[in-house]
Amino acid sequence: MNKLSNSIVQLNFKKIVRTYIIFAVIAVIAVAGGVGFVFRDSLSYAWQYSKFSEAAKSMKEEDIRKEADKLAESSENLVDVLLLNGKNEVLYSSNKSEFGSGKFSLSPVEDMNSYLANSIDENVVFKFVKGEEFLLSSVFDFNFEKIQKDYEDAAFYEENHSEKTLYMLTYLVSGNGEYKVYIISNPYTTEGGESALSVAAAVGVLIIMIYWVLLALWVYQNSMKAKLKPFFWGTVVLITNIAGLLVYLMYKNGNNVCPACGASQEKNHQFCTNCGSQIEHRCKNCGMYVSKNDSFCSGCGEKQAR
Numbered sequence: 004m005n006k007l008s009n010s011i012v013q014l015n016f017k018k019i020v021r022t023y024i025i026f027a028v029i030a031v032i033a034v035a036g037g038v039g040f041v042f043r044d045s046l047s048y049a050w051q052y053s054k055f056s057e058a059a060k061s062m063k064e065e066d067i068r069k070e071a072d073k074l075a076e077s078s079e080n081l082v083d084v085l086l087l088n089g090k091n092e093v094l095y096s097s098n099k100s101e102f103g104s105g106k107f108s109l110s111p112v113e114d115m116n117s118y119l120a121n122s123i124d125e126n127v128v129f130k131f132v133k134g135e136e137f138l139l140s141s142v143f144d145f146n147f148e149k150i151q152k153d154y155e156d157a158a159f160y161e162e163n164h165s166e167k168t169l170y171m172l173t174y175l176v177s178g179n180g181e182y183k184v185y186i187i188s189n190p191y192t193t194e195g196g197e198s199a200l201s202v203a204a205a206v207g208v209l210i211i212m213i214y215w216v217l218l219a220l221w222v223y224q225n226s227m228k229a230k231l232k233p234f235f236w237g238t239v240v241l242i243t244n245i246a247g248l249l250v251y252l253m254y255k256n257g258n259n260v261c262p263a264c265g266a267s268q269e270k271n272h273q274f275c276t277n278c279g280s281q282i283e284h285r286c287k288n289c290g291m292y293v294s295k296n297d298s299f300c301s302g303c304g305e306k307q308a309r
Contacts, residue, residue, distance in 0.1 A: 048078035137173035
């Protein structure tokens, strides 16, 4: 046995697994706490948006105004939350933006149906985004960067296109269809957000890698004790993980195990090929296989010597 194999055999996997679980739990809690702290404002906004989007469907105008104010206060990247009637007249503006009075009409930008021009400021273009994507882009600004790039690619030929401001917009409709709510957002980069997510991803990959290697080492150790080609089985599990583990266990459980040395033996072996100990016991009267703990033979009923 070489030094590496000897070292693997000496490993106490109960202690290692216990330590690994403690490390993984602490790491996950620490990373989750760190990411939550960095994105605390964005997550607070996401929670408020989720509540508002559900409640707005059944609220009265006065209640919608109150909840719209709470939503606007929850994030600095919200340009405005507008309450409109069926004629697109603004009834209420949470942030009193330039869009918060008069009639606010939208129309598709020529050849770019997902981009909308407005009746108030010709230098502002809105990208209509559905609720779930709007929320995701508002919390993590990475998708909004792509939206900006797509707009630049689509409108580069227009005059003064670089002077236009791009906002995201989504809408909600009250349950009776009497009111519409426009939510206008200008997502900004969360300071340290990308680094926090990179660290979280790295820690996640590290935890998975450690688990992957530990599983292969356990199979290597287990198959070495069972005299079952440890390098082969360890490599199989290292490459295939759970699938290889299941194949190994099925193969191993299909054999007998020597009670003296633990080596795996084929079913028809009466003696261990590793240490010579007797594995299978036969009834002296009829030759039927009997367990060493059986008092009587299942084939003929003969009493067995203990």
